[in-house]
Amino acid sequence: MSKALRPVLIRGGRVIDPAQSLDQVSDVLLHDGLVAAVGPNLNADEAEVVEAAGQIVCPGFIDLHCHLREPGYEAKETIATGTAAAAAGGFTTVCCMPNTLPVLDTAPVLESLTRTVAAQGVVRVHPIAAITRDQAGRELVEMAELNEAGAVGFSDDGACLTDSGVMRRALEYSLLVGRPIIQHAEDPALSHHGVMHEGPVSARLGLPGWPGMAEEIIVARDIALAKITGAHVHVAHVSSAGSVDLIRRAKAQGTHVTAEVTPHHLTLTDDLVAGHWWSATASLPPYDTRTKVNPPLRPRADVDALIAGLCDGTIDVIATDHAPHTIADKECEYDEAAFGISVFETALGSIMSLVQTEQLPLVRAIEALTSGPAQIFGLDGGSLAVGAAADVTIFDPEREWCVDTSRFRSLGRNTPLDGVFLPGQVTHTFVGGKPVYQSATEVVS
Numbered sequence: 001m002s003k004a005l006r007p008v009l010i011r012g013g014r015v016i017d018p019a020q021s022l023d024q025v026s027d028v029l030l031h032d033g034l035v036a037a038v039g040p041n042l043n044a045d046e047a048e049v050v051e052a053a054g055q056i057v058c059p060g061f062i063d064l065h066c067h068l069r070e071p072g073y074e075a076k077e078t079i080a081t082g083t084a085a086a087a088a089g090g091f092t093t094v095c096c097m098p099n100t101l102p103v104l105d106t107a108p109v110l111e112s113l114t115r116t117v118a119a120q121g122v123v124r125v126h127p128i129a130a131i132t133r134d135q136a137g138r139e140l141v142e143m144a145e146l147n148e149a150g151a152v153g154f155s156d157d158g159a160c161l162t163d164s165g166v167m168r169r170a171l172e173y174s175l176l177v178g179r180p181i182i183q184h185a186e187d188p189a190l191s192h193h194g195v196m197h198e199g200p201v202s203a204r205l206g207l208p209g210w211p212g213m214a215e216e217i218i219v220a221r222d223i224a225l226a227k228i229t230g231a232h233v234h235v236a237h238v239s240s241a242g243s244v245d246l247i248r249r250a251k252a253q254g255t256h257v258t259a260e261v262t263p264h265h266l267t268l269t270d271d272l273v274a275g276h277w278w279s280a281t282a283s284l285p286p287y288d289t290r291t292k293v294n295p296p297l298r299p300r301a302d303v304d305a306l307i308a309g310l311c312d313g314t315i316d317v318i319a320t321d322h323a324p325h326t327i328a329d330k331e332c333e334y335d336e337a338a339f340g341i342s343v344f345e346t347a348l349g350s351i352m353s354l355v356q357t358e359q360l361p362l363v364r365a366i367e368a369l370t371s372g373p374a375q376i377f378g379l380d381g382g383s384l385a386v387g388a389a390a391d392v393t394i395f396d397p398e399r400e401w402c403v404d405t406s407r408f409r410s411l412g413r414n415t416p417l418d419g420v421f422l423p424g425q426v427t428h429t430f431v432g433g434k435p436v437y438q439s440a441t442e443v444v445s
């Protein structure tokens with residue numbers, strides 16, 4: 001099938017491929033679904049030419065954490081809409097969490113999802129299977145069978161696996177399949193119905209708080225279990241400064257722990273819940289449920305620690321935790337609203353806002369979206385090496401654009417960034433050499 005694809009010549013862009021320590025103005029030729037050549041003045045008569053002067057050309061982004069909602073919650077998102085939104089955000093590979101209906105806890109359910117992806121998906125999708133049956137926290141799934149069926153990791157995300165004995169056994173079994181156990185670190189005895197960060201803002205607003213220590217206690221425990229078992233623990237959506245410290249020390253001691261951070265935890269703070277004026281045309285009233293996310297947005301000191309941890313490699317990767325919801329899921333009291341933000345289509349903009357303000361080096365940002373995630377989960381992709389699959393993202397690092405949720409590919413319009421201007425816009429996304437996204441403004445200009 002790929003033989004019928006027209007070759008693509010991406011001309012004159014700044015090619016950044018951290019996997020090869022490459023950062024130079026270059027052409028990139030895509031042919032037969034693969035990267036055929038990277039270098040100056042490439043020629044291919046029959047190729048479609050994409051002029052990329054002034055733009056960044058990099059491996060397609062890889063997201064280790066998203067919620068595609070299918071099967072079971074198709075009003076929130078489907079494989080078709082979720083992968084289209086991923087493509088619009090520059091993602092060419094995404095790993096989807098198992099908290100669907102049914103839960104991804106058996107090989108047949110996983111295989112059925114894989115068939116839906118083959119029929120409807122526009123980017124590569126790797127499922128993450130549950131750690132325990134029905135994510136109930138008690139009985140382990142058949143890891144070997146799920147690994148065979150394509151699971152790239154195991155997680156009860158949405159909930160924390162709190163039982164230390166079950167977690168220990170999960171880690172021991174994970175060694176047999178060579179896949180990570182991904183933890184949503186939240187001690188429910190401490191986060192207990194909390195809906196935002198526990199601190200002065202929650203006290204002022206009269207909302208129940210979910211303190212950083214509820215995350216840190218689980219991170220500390222899981223590091224101890226990873227050390228004892230020699231297994232790989234991956235900490236999902238790290239949000240607190242204390243967790244960053246724990247992970248930094250564990251890595252220094254050689255414990256196999258990796259971690260991710262989301263674009264929103266890197267850029268937004270808990271005071272947004274009290275209301276915020278972004279600009280004359282974009283604002284959040286107090287108690288806006290679009291700010292409600294799990295783990296919650298934290299204060300500035302935590303955000304600064306997360307950025308520092310990402311810069312120094314303590315936090316390995318950026319993952320979106322794209323969590324689309326319906327309007328009804330969010331149009332209610334703050335206490336009752338669903339947790340989660342629709343992130344795919346704003347991720348790069350949020351990250352580039354950190355690059356633009358010199359808080360995060362551009363090459364490190366791209367590494368945390370490409371070779372970093374590929375490496376820690378052992379996935380193909382994340383490089384523009386000759387012969388690699390032609391998964392490529394092109395973006396304009398300077399272009400400012402306004403977030404308009406009415407134009408989202410995602411069914412989830414739940415983002416506090418609606419109406420906000422962000423820098424850095426994806427212009428083209430290719431999966432296996434096939435164009436899966438091209439920005440509308442690019443077509444017009």
Ligand SMILES: [Zn+2]
Binds near residue numbers: 158184
């Ligand atoms: Zn989670």
